[in-house]
Amino acid sequence: KNQVEQSPQSLIILEGKNCTLQCNYTVSPFSNLRWYKQDTGRGPVSLTIMTFSENTKSNGRYTATLDADTKQSSLHITASQLSDSASYICVVSAGAAGNKLTFGGGTRVLVKP
């Protein structure tokens, strides 16, 4: 069964600090991995997308890594801002067409001043 597990479930950090979110997956056949940011009451917004051959991808202060051998990914947030408070969801795509998505439960991040 395809599964995506994220840790921690929730995280509180002080503004300006860095944090790292983890994602472990058992999805086959792997197509790509994405990180989404979801603000409360809004739909998810794509941050990064990585294929098997990519091991790092940045989007501003967000940097995602992928280790396809260990089936792990991380999302690093640098110099956090209050607007980073949101849920971060790891999504793994399977199949040749990459249209079968498995979502993690998300990590809820709260940035405090």
Add this chain to the structure above:
Amino acid sequence: ETGVTQSPTHLIKTRGQQVTLRCSSQSGHNTVSWYQQALGQGPQFIFQYYREEENGRGNFPPRFSGLQFPNYSSELNVNALELDDSALYLCASSPLGQSFLAKNIQYFGAGTRLSVL
């Protein structure tokens, strides 16, 4: 803004009723996916429509059905509503795209919050 709009934003129904949720995809997108997101959890895939035909389905019963229209907008219909159907329903569209990756980046709407009493 993603260009994907969903209506209504909120809806209250009673058990046993039927509901129709609507989604207008971003211009040029030919694929629409629907997800159910329970409070505090990640979205669960319901089904996907590609060029008006179902193109994959998650583990949801037949009372969850859908349609995609020639303009690529879509509807999600749920019959015989149950209390556990209370959730945020998300619609996501994907572009025609020139690359495999572009085709698979999904743009989400803000969702419809359904409450079943």
